[in-house]
Amino acid sequence: MKTVFGIDVSKSTSNVAILIDSKKLKEFKIDNDLIGFGKLASALENFKDPEVIFEATGVYSRRLAFFLQKQGYPYVQLNPLQAKKEMDSLRKNKTDKNDAFHLAKTQFILNRHKTAIQNPIYSELMNESRFYQEQISDFVEEKNRLHRILQLVFPDIEQLFSLPTGQAYWNLVMEFPIPSLVQRYNADQLGEIAYEAANHTIGMGKAHKVGVKLLDLSKKAISSVNPDSLTIKQVKFHANRLLEIDKLKKKIIKSMKSLAEKLPEYDNLCSIPGISTVTAVSLIAELGDIRRFNRTSQINAFVGIDLMHYESGNYEAKDIISKRGNPYARKILYRTVIDMVSISRYRANHINDYYQKKKQSSQHGTKKIAVAAMSRLIRTIYHLVIKNETYDYSIASHARN
Incomplete structure (x- = not known):
């Protein structure tokens, strides 16, 4: 029975x-x-x-x-x-x-x-991965909020560094949320403050240049609020939130890394050009133990890049991906392909070879080519994990995929 x-x-x-x-x-x-x-x-x-x-x-x-x-x-x-x-x-x-x-x-x-x-490690990794994704969303939202509020009080400070982000930048924004506060100091004093804001990660020479630039920016800046406005507190709040989220993100990744290192596929994934520690632990978290799949087409369906075909009478629609799978894994794989293309001048990889070849010979847009490259990357990851091998471009570039 x-x-x-x-x-x-x-x-x-x-x-x-x-x-x-x-x-x-x-x-x-x-x-x-x-x-x-x-x-x-x-x-x-x-x-x-x-x-x-x-x-x-x-x-x-x-x-x-x-x-x-x-x-x-x-x-x-x-x-x-x-x-x-x-x-x-x-x-x-x-x-x-x-x-x-x-x-x-x-x-x-x-x-x-x-x-x-699956090994309980995979479940814990997924929980931490989702927490990490939440922090990324919060981080983007806080950056946008800080940008908007700075337009009222000190928009010029966003020009201080090549990108308005990072520990030094947020600390200086909290220290000088309004131009008038900068002008209380001379360039040398501002250099010392910048050195402390960067937590001594930059030299005093560079810190001094930051101080000079900050002083110059404050002299031409104009604010639309009074120094006692609540808006000043808002600037400090959002800058501090970004610092806190950034620290939390690093703490989560550190925890995920300590878990992922216990799994054999961690080294397999890290050996692939373009896959960093963050990418490797995130992929393992979202894909789980891929040994449970019998073939890579099942992973494609799990991720949501399996093709859907529609045909009726004389009408035949273009094939599109289902997007029914794990959206987090799909996004991570897409970004990984883009990273592999970007770093190819320093570290050759067969995913970039495929991407460039399709780009020259195909009329499809870059997104469709990237999705096709994602399928190839999945096959590469699956092979390395199943065989417990590390990436070798000389082998991958000649393999039939």
Whole structure:
């Protein structure tokens, strides 16, 4: 006898349907807490080798997956799009009860493979990666806010460095949010302040030049607020927030690196030209253990760069990528391709060779070429991880991809 538990997971509760040889035995509802999961575990204990199937519902289903892993029960976790496609032909009415029943019902028909259980390091890396992505979003927003508010008080200070960013710049913005504060000091004094603002990472000669430039900028700057305006505090607040976020980002990456270094693929990825520590740990976090995939086309689908084809009668649409996969992984891979193209003059790589060749011979735009290069990069990463090898341009440039 084959027993299947179909579970429809929602925010705070889950519906469970137990089927034996395709026939419904029992249905019940549980809370997504320790008591509810304990009730589920008691039901599972009554059967030999029960199969559990549920749909991935973001953060809500992760608690169930973690509980099942701890209890030692294998499970099948379905992509929501896959679940919808497979169940639409069976259900006439969509309810949580029906979904739990039909999830279990389809398992008897399709006999899906159990979801591969990954090393807990991958889950922790993903959690930290998402936290890092949040900080990036906050960082961009704070930079925009600081830029807008500086236009009212001291817009010229953005010309102080080649780019209006970095520890030294934000410290000087907090120190001199308005031009009149700069003019209380001479160039030598401002140089010493700049040296401290940069945390001694620049020489005194360069710091002095920064002080001279800051003084010159303050003399031609005009502010639209009074020195006692609340706007001055806003400038300091946003500059300080940028400093805090920048420190937090570095702390998260350091933590991710210490975790990723325990995995063999970390060195594999870092050996690829254009992949930095940040990129390597982010890719591992978002892709997970890619050994669980049988072929690279599955990774393409997971990322969302698998092609969708539409044809009807005499009409045939251009193939487009599905964009149904992991958007974070897709963005990281895209940026990695661009980085590999950018650094190719210093470190040759076959991804750039492919990119340049397509760019010269194809009429497609650079974005489409980059997406095609992403697929090639995925094949490279997969090969290196599976074979546990490091990147070798002399081999990669002659390999058939």
